[in-house]
Amino acid sequence: MASIVLAKLVKKDIIRSDIFKFSVHAPEIVNTTKPGQFIEIQVSDEVEPFLRRPISVYNVDKENGILEFIFEVRGIGTKILAKKEEGDNIDILGPLGWGSFNYEGYKNIAVLGGGIGIFPLYELCKNAKNDANVHTYLGFRDERAVMLEKEFKQVSSSLTITLDNVDGFAINKLRDDLEAKNIDIIFACGPLGMLKAVQELAKEKNISCQISLEEKMGCGFGVCMGCAVKMVNSSYYKHVCKEGPVFEASEVEI
Amino acid sequence: MNTNINLAGIKMKNPIVLASGTCGYGRELDTFFELNKVGGLITKGTTLKPKDGNPPSRICETPSGLINSIGLQNPGVDHFIQYDLPWLRKQDTAIIVNACGSTIEEYIELCKILNEQDIDGVELNLSCPNVKAGCLAFGTSYEGVKEVTSKVRKVLDKPLIVKLTPNITDITESARGAEDAGADGISLINTLLAMSINIETKKPYLANNMGGLSGPAVRPVAVRMVYQAAKAARIPVLGMGGAINGKDVIEFMMAGATAVAIGSGTLRDPFASVKAANEVEQFMAKHKIKDINSIIGSVQLHG
Ligand SMILES: Cc1cc2nc3c(=O)[nH]c(=O)nc-3n(C[C@H](O)[C@H](O)[C@H](O)COP(=O)(O)OP(=O)(O)OC[C@H]3O[C@@H](n4cnc5c(N)ncnc54)[C@H](O)[C@@H]3O)c2cc1C
Ligand SMILES: Cc1cc2nc3c(=O)[nH]c(=O)nc-3n(C[C@H](O)[C@H](O)[C@H](O)COP(=O)(O)O)c2cc1C
Numbered sequence: 001m002a003s004i005v006l007a008k009l010v011k012k013d014i015i016r017s018d019i020f021k022f023s024v025h026a027p028e029i030v031n032t033t034k035p036g037q038f039i040e041i042q043v044s045d046e047v048e049p050f051l052r053r054p055i056s057v058y059n060v061d062k063e064n065g066i067l068e069f070i071f072e073v074r075g076i077g078t079k080i081l082a083k084k085e086e087g088d089n090i091d092i093l094g095p096l097g098w099g100s101f102n103y104e105g106y107k108n109i110a111v112l113g114g115g116i117g118i119f120p121l122y123e124l125c126k127n128a129k130n131d132a133n134v135h136t137y138l139g140f141r142d143e144r145a146v147m148l149e150k151e152f153k154q155v156s157s158s159l160t161i162t163l164d165n166v167d168g169f170a171i172n173k174l175r176d177d178l179e180a181k182n183i184d185i186i187f188a189c190g191p192l193g194m195l196k197a198v199q200e201l202a203k204e205k206n207i208s209c210q211i212s213l214e215e216k217m218g219c220g221f222g223v224c225m226g227c228a229v230k231m232v233n234s235s236y237y238k239h240v241c242k243e244g245p246v247f248e249a250s251e252v253e254i
Numbered sequence: 255m256n257t258n259i260n261l262a263g264i265k266m267k268n269p270i271v272l273a274s275g276t277c278g279y280g281r282e283l284d285t286f287f288e289l290n291k292v293g294g295l296i297t298k299g300t301t302l303k304p305k306d307g308n309p310p311s312r313i314c315e316t317p318s319g320l321i322n323s324i325g326l327q328n329p330g331v332d333h334f335i336q337y338d339l340p341w342l343r344k345q346d347t348a349i350i351v352n353a354c355g356s357t358i359e360e361y362i363e364l365c366k367i368l369n370e371q372d373i374d375g376v377e378l379n380l381s382c383p384n385v386k387a388g389c390l391a392f393g394t395s396y397e398g399v400k401e402v403t404s405k406v407r408k409v410l411d412k413p414l415i416v417k418l419t420p421n422i423t424d425i426t427e428s429a430r431g432a433e434d435a436g437a438d439g440i441s442l443i444n445t446l447l448a449m450s451i452n453i454e455t456k457k458p459y460l461a462n463n464m465g466g467l468s469g470p471a472v473r474p475v476a477v478r479m480v481y482q483a484a485k486a487a488r489i490p491v492l493g494m495g496g497a498i499n500g501k502d503v504i505e506f507m508m509a510g511a512t513a514v515a516i517g518s519g520t521l522r523d524p525f526a527s528v529k530a531a532n533e534v535e536q537f538m539a540k541h542k543i544k545d546i547n548s549i550i551g552s553v554q555l556h557g
Contacts, residue, residue: 219276237306
């Protein structure tokens with residue numbers, strides 16, 4: 001169940017230019033957080049900007065009540081957020097999203113991430129690795145864009161990093177490994193092009209696949225019907241904040 | 255201290271209402287607070303048959319507010335009656351159903367069904383800017399409002415509140431249209447037709463191109479229209495449009511509203527309505543106001 005917490009920023013790290021990792025004290029939230037869920041941050045006490053900003057949970061440390069999230073400065077909201085300093089309180093609503101990564105029962109898991117879409121995958125790898133082999137494939141634009149290599153290595157059985165300008169897309173490495181590694185499910189988060197490609201791949205090879213989606217959001221907790229995602233072969237829409245953000249790849253039209 | 259009000263025959267324990275389209279059918283907000291903390295809840299706009307709504311993006315943030323083009327996505331009245339109403343009825347708060355149709359016949363059919371249900375009232379939506387047919391088309395003239403409202407009145411014995419659009423030159427005309435047709439109350443404002451363009455792509459942010467503006471950005475317009483409508487009509491007014499806290503609720507009441515709905519405020523903070531209810535009581539205590547009804551329409555104009 002979600003709650004609102006005034007969470008103290010205990011550690012602020014710079015991952016690379018314009019990308020920050022915030023560690024906040026939010027025991028109420030981390031206690032119930034599942035991999036793939038997100039939070040909604042109110043960046044200002046004033047009404048400007050008006051809406052909260054959805055950000056994925058990167059990592060939780062239940063023992064110490066610490067929640068970590070990583071964000072890139074994009075526009076006004078993330079710019080204000082990036083100015084917070086250690087000791088400041090941040091208004092956080094979470095955990096949100098009834099549709100989290102469902103990894104239970106799988107033995108050989110492939111995790112595919114691209115660019116800033118890799119953040120929600122860390123907590124998944126960390127948890128899934130307890131009972132399964134976790135093969136992680138992260139794609140970045142170029143050498144300068146690579147991040148969190150050490151962190152993902154620790155929570156993966158194998159880690160493959162690709163650079164678009166050198167190695168091509170990460171999904172091609174995954175495709176080559178599917179049979180050798182006996183992959184029985186793929187989890188993915190990243191740019192739309194990557195998600196479409198993995199949707200195709202999963203269909204072609206008849207492998208289960210879950211993808212995490214983004215869409216413009218109003219509330220984040222299922223009342224406004226804003227963040228609509230169209231279902232395959234139907235005119236019906238589900239919602240990222242309610243049934244998602246993680247969906248069966250075969251179910252959605254992206 | 256008395257915070258009870260009577261809105262168009264609907265008794266409420268305080269003047270704070272959850273606005274249509276920003277509280278679903280109540281279940282999600284119930285995970286944050288008990289719904290008995292607010293005077294009433296107005297359901298998502300509900301139609302005779304389920305409605306899919308518009309393609310995304312449906313939401314676009316703008317200065318101090320947002321534009322939405324949800325397009326009335328809802329599961330239809332039968333689903334509401336079967337799955338939501340039994341649960342909602344157990345919550346100790348007034349239940350008002352926001353009813354919408356694309357033809358007069360649909361409005362009548364829908365309200366016939368609603369008349370048989372255990373609900374406290376109907377908010378007749380003649381003001382949704384996000385659907386192609388119906389709704390807004392009826393809401394922009396004295397005759398249009400009067401025609402639909404009087405036909406619905408014939409089949410609806412329950413309290414009938416007509417929701418008016420601000421996309422009109424003279425709000426007093428539609429307000430009087432509702433009153434003359436026998437409505438028990440009016441509610442306003444629905445969202446203001448709006449547009450926002452991404453200058454990099456030359457495309458509007460919303461897939462529907464236009465949508466409805468809400469939030470604090472519209473509040474001064476809403477307060478003005480509530481004031482004018484309350485002056486022009488004798489039936490009570492449910493005010494809304496950018497109210498997000500207790501101070502705003504008081505402002506709308508002084509302008510003439512009997513109760514005030516909080517919409518976009520809930521999207522920003524699910525607790526906005528509960529906090530507003532507390533703030534209203536604090537204001538009453540501070541200003542030694544014994545009965546909240548005494549502030550309705552109490553604005554003192556400059557000479
Ligand atoms: C479920 C979910 C999880 C996310 N997780 C992360 C994360 O872990 N790290 C990260 O850096 N970013 C994440 N994003 C994207 C992040 O929400 C946006 O980058 C952020 O809202 C931009 O806000 P802004 O004010 O800086 O930008 P602006 O462009 O000024 O924002 C304007 C409006 O558009 C919305 N918006 C802009 N981009 C997006 C987007 N990609 N998705 C949804 N809404 C958007 C904003 O919330 C705001 O309402 C996630 C988005 C979703 C939906
Ligand atoms: C996301 C969203 C959905 C809405 N859906 C409806 C609806 O279904 N029916 C309706 O009459 N009004 C709807 N409205 C309008 C609100 O009920 C309210 O009239 C308007 O937003 C102004 O109030 P606010 O500024 O407090 O949001 C919707 C508003 C928003 C923001």
